Amino acid sequence: MNVMAKAEKKISSAFIYFFGSFGGILFGYDIGVMTGALPFLQADWHLENAASLVGWITSAVMFGAIFGGALAGQLSDKFGRRKMILMSAIVFMVFSVLSGVSPDMGEASAYYLIIVRMLLGLAVGAASALVPAYMSEMAPAKARGRLSGLNQTMIVSGMLLSYVVDFLLKDLPGEWAWRLMLGLAAVPALILFLGVLRLPESPRFLLRKGDEAQARKVLSYIRKNPAEIDQELASIKETAKEERQANQKTSWSTLFSGKYRYLVIAGVGVAAFQQFQGANAIFYYIPLIIQKATGQAASSNLMWPIVQGVILVVGSLVYMWIADKFNRRTLLMVGGAVMGLSFILPAVINWMMPNMNPMTIVVFLCIYVAFYSFTWAPLTWVLVGEIFPLAIRGRASGLASSFNWIGSWLVGLIFPIMTASMPQEAVFAIFGIICILGVLFVKTCVPETRGHTLEEIEEQGTNHGRVKASNPEN
Known part of the structure; x- marks a missing residue:
């Protein structure tokens, strides 16, 4: 048990904040990747005059995200922020790969890609909801503004990363170019999954589940002194009580x-x-x-x-x-x-x-x-x-x-x-x-x-x- 505690103690606040916000990279990557993939996809599947299909292929992720954010918010209250971020990374990996291996079946292939990207959107919407929630619950109050800016920087960095990947792959044969652009989204999802495996659960969720000892341990990774930890634990308890009362009314x-x-x-x-x-x-x-x-x-x-x-x-x-x-x-x-x-x-x-x-x-x-x-x-x-x-x-x-x-x-x-x-x-x-x-x-x-x-x-x-x-x- 002591060995495990020492191993957990090595988790730095920088590691927690970096991988806590890394979901923004996924969110941004999938917003941006279709920008470069679409011209090659249109040429490969002869969609130059199919404006509505192009619109649906592009926007399908956002359609799925409408439901993914709401669903993830409810499930994270039951299973925890960390577990739901891990689940989102898995969904992101699976459907990114399935996007890249879309079968070439004429017009039917467009509908396949639309459905796959809608399901991918569940993970994108979940990331957009879970990452800010996790970060706000881990960050000290005085740093929440800057860490909110960090999340935005991660999102736009993910977009920039997707644009760079698109540019580097543009000289491949058209069919391979767009498939790799979409499929490579699985790489940052894998990095997120591996990083979040080492992340602790948010102290607020742990307190809601009655595990005050573990919540205190998590806060010890990211707060400087015991008095600050005690004060924050008391504040979280009071806020949780007020929210329960508010939701009932x-x-x-x-x-x-x-x-x-x-x-x-x-x-x-x-x-x-x-x-x-x-x-x-x-x-x-x-x-x-x-x-x-x-x-x-x-x-x-x-x-x-x-x-x-x-x-x-x-x-x-x-x-x-x-x-x-x-x-x-x-x-x-x-x-x-x-x-x-x-x-x-x-x-x-x-x-x-x-x-x-x-x-x-x-x-x-x-x-x-x-x-x-x-x-x-x-x-x-x-x-x-x-x-x-x-x-x-x-x-x-x-x-x-x-x-x-x-x-x-x-x-x-x-x-x-x-x-x-x-x-x-x-x-x-x-x-x-x-x-x-x-x-x-x-x-x-x-x-x-x-x-x-x-x-x-x-x-x-x-x-x-x-x-x-x-x-x-x-």
């Missing part, structure tokens, strides 16, 4: 009562706008966007996703630097305004100058990605984590996540259909208008959360509800 209808409606609309609205603003149209389809703009083959434009990936990683680091220096609303409104203009201006310029250099749209897309990377991308989840009162936090966070995944799925699905029926400058202009609507939504419907306690934020919602009740015409 609330239902889904509670979310839309006068007291909470304002905050629920704000949090869920921001989560939905993040996706409906069209970011994933760029991340999934940038080679095809450049092909349509310039006439160059999409398979020869795989350097551009790497450019986008580098911008995303740098932006995530910029966010970690400025996160606590500016108000959430200010960053969201400035970012949304620049993002909207980046989508609208190419359409205006093209209307005024029909001979516009086709690469102009790519420059504006890079500006969009830059501002998205340090505003809406990370801040959506920071705000969602702060804005919901304890009594409704579980249900409201789940609702926000569902709307976010629904938006991601719909954008991935309809973008190729829209660009097949109208100029892509017009399509981006539509997304630009949605960005501007998002700015107006933040200005009118979202409270400031930086520097406010959860109690103060809840009071804003309560006061807003009272104002609405006394002025129903407003």
